[in-house]
Amino acid sequence: MTQELKTILGSLKNPNAQWFSIRKMSEVMTTQVVRNGHPEANHIDDSTGYFIEAFVDGALGYAATSRSQTAALQQALDRATRNAQLTASLPVARLEREKVRPDAKGEYLGHQQKPFETVNMADIAEILTEASATARRSEKVVKSVAMASYGTRTTEIVSTSGAHTFQKISLCTGDIEAVAQDGGVIQKRTLGGLRGFSKQGGAELLDRNFFLQAAERVGEQALELLWAKECPTETLPLVVAADQMMLQIHESIGHPLELDRILGDERNYAGWSFVKPEDFGALQYGSPLLNVTFDPTVPEEFASYGFDEVGDTAKKEYLIQNGKLLRGLGGLESQSRLGLPGVANQRSSAWNRPPIDRMANINVEPGNSSFQDIISSIEDGIYVESNRSWSIDDYRNKFQFGCEFGKRIKNGELTETLRNPNYRGVTQSFWKNLTHVGTADTFAVYGTPYCGKGEPNQSVRVGHASPVCAFKDIEVFGGTQS
Amino acid sequence: MTGSLPTTHDKFEKSCELLFNQLKPEEHLTVNLTGEEVDYLRFNKAQIRQATHVQDACLSLEFIKDKRSATAAVELHDLPAQSQDLEKLLTRLRSLAAQLPEDPYAVLPEKGESSHEKFEGRLPTQEEFVDSVLRTHAELDVVGIQQSGTSYRGVANSTGLRHWFETDGFATDYSIFHPSNGKAVKGTFAGKEWRPEEVSAKMNLHREVLGQLNREAIRLKPGHYRTYMEPAATADMIGMFSYRGVSEAAIRQGESALLSLFNRKKSLSDKFSLVEDFSAGLVPRFNESGELAPEQLSIIAQGQPQHTLISPRTAKEHNLVSNGATHGEGLRAAHMGAGKLVAQDALKALGTGVYISNLHYLNWSDVQGARVTGMTRYACMWVENGEFVAPISDMRFDESLFDLFGHKLESCTSATEHIPNVSSYGGRQLGGCSVPGVLVNDFTLTL
Structure with missing residues (x-):
């Protein structure tokens, strides 16, 4: 907690707004990239700014500024107030300030064992250089990249009604990439393309052994894919590794359950949803094996926090239980507009954007099938890891995913490696075809720094954790390489 | 737009002067600025969802010495209050670059042709937009965003090269949904000159297309x-x-x-x-x-x-x-x-x-x-x-x-x-x- 914002709050003149708040957000991230043994980037991003919300006659208005002088902040408050007045003249919904901006007070310090100040960029550059070299298992690996991005985000909010929250989280993302080429065949294997390693935590995550072991596996598998068989075009059982499940959850559960999409706010950009307000509490979304939670309380997961940015206290909620849809992903504004329960999820991408409904950590809860049980139950099927391509329609029905690495399952065993494994389907029938949910030992935590949505556009960090899962009757297909 | 506060271009020039004056022999620096002063007005069902004004200016620095480089980006706040912080940032980049491995592909700044372009326009006020699009077509289920304001891009390097690009502009990106079947017509307006008559003409065209969407959708086979x-x-x-x-x-x-x-x-x-x-x-x-x-x-x-x-x-x-x-x-x-x-x-x-x-x-x-x-x-x-x-x-x-x-x-x-x-x-x-x-x-x- 600091006094700076309270002092600013007290210094601003406010003749016309009935309420206002100031959010100061500071994000300091270091990004280092090494390609083929040479530095590609050694970059520090230090972004700090102020976001002011003003409330007038049932409407909020916003203004953001990178300037810190009182005169600039006063201008921002005046602009926010004018925007609130304009919105109040033709609001999509009239809001009650006390309901949508509660007077939260508290502090949240995210999970971290070792501060980033304990490492220096030269040390990390050395680890990444070594990892880049390790991923280059042969001359056929034409490109090997190791990267890490790490730092902290601090968010402090004060309001004229006494709200004061302070949150600081530590973030770390990393990736290894190997592109292998043999004649006309080119294959790429990664640690997950940032989605494979995006967590909250400190410098303990920048572990040399982790990067080197990952680099060795990624490099070896890139080569293995060069000579692998093409994924067949068939309808088969599909076993999805946790690092691909994360994107399947994201696109076909997370986004369609966002209440602002259901309200139509996103129809011009991210899209609408096949889910209707009346579906909550009624719709059988998937197989009875499917249990999905919104859980911003998992310490190491990428989108954990104590409060969302409107002051709602973060807590775990079931979105889908035993396959039935229970609750949507909507913050206090969407809950007020729809009259439905939601979650604490109004967040912004940066200091210059308003908070909107976002996923935080959306997780599939572990089930009862061991990995061995899942594989041995399948006579002929496909196992896939690591997303490389994704696409879904604007109602979140018809999807298509491409993965980096596959295995054929024959007679209950993992057999030959497959390249270019793709699959497609329709959301509800896909989740109803869920046949096995892996046990906790197959459960893994992932995330992504890039979830895009909103107008103006906002890209936020989200987390996803899942066990390995199996689905029946899935349309799989390969690429066009010879 | 900023009253008595210095302009973004002024601040960019002053920042560059401050930073380039701190350079020592054999040190090279390139500075980029990306900024805007823009109103974003988000609407749904021909009503206002969120109206946000953004003033932003981000300075990016690339420091090179002895084939070693380090880069940073920082929001430009207020000068001279931020002067010391910018000097410290340069000192930090100097220190970092010295510790990092050689970057064989680092490109030293070069002299070249400088440029300065400024395009002014006739942009709609927020109220004008709300009146001419949302209130005038209130019976339409129109959803989207209006962006309107001034954008800034600048580059300067330690050889003396300068580029500045500043432009007013607006872009309206919207969809009009059919009242019953979820189908929609998509449109955009963009430019430097807001012409309400063009907006009206385009909205009338959209009404015709909406009429064609009345019929029941056909499901095609793959x-x-x-x-x-x-x-x-x-x-x-x-x-x-x-x-x-x-x-x-x-x-x-x-x-x-x-x-x-x-x-x-x-x-x-x-x-x-x-x-x-x-x-x-x-x-x-x-x-x-x-x-x-x-x-x-x-x-x-x-x-x-x-x-x-x-x-x-x-x-x-x-x-x-x-x-x-x-x-x-x-x-x-x-x-x-x-x-x-x-x-x-x-x-x-x-x-x-x-x-x-x-x-x-x-x-x-x-x-x-x-x-x-x-x-x-x-x-x-x-x-x-x-x-x-x-x-x-x-x-x-x-x-x-x-x-x-x-x-x-x-x-x-x-x-x-x-x-x-x-x-x-x-x-x-x-x-x-x-x-x-x-x-x-x-x-x-x-x-």
């Missing part, structure tokens, strides 16, 4: 269809060329979907040409290093590869000549060549098939095959004998660019349309692309 794509849909396909397609680095690193085009193992239709064309002046020609791209650069001519986009860093790595591309080597002002099909005759030329107004969520489904997947969106229609029959339910496609713009490309319209870049990740994006509508055979719908 298969191959004769298809006409409006320019907005073509623009999405052309966007894929910037997604590691025409980048020299991506080609060298085996990651370009168009590798076999630029290796001359495949070609596109002789009806397909693509040029990077800055002549409209909508985006700055300078890149992050301060290099000026040529006003026009042919990328593909009559289906044959001409130039890739080469950034200074890629040029240094591969001993090539840079053509002023940005670090990401994406197209900033793509122009796809027109053809002979008169747009008004497109339906007749299509005959029976699919009319695609817009696409959604494109991604590579197979990079080496240049295969793209995505969805149809908005007012896509089934056409029989040159007449609209009914809207279609959304369909997934999966098609190779080598086929789409190769043997399947029958014709392009005789005029291109400017499709504005309405993206606003990090800030309002500038420019857009100019593309024709295209008539293609056997377009592949898969789901």
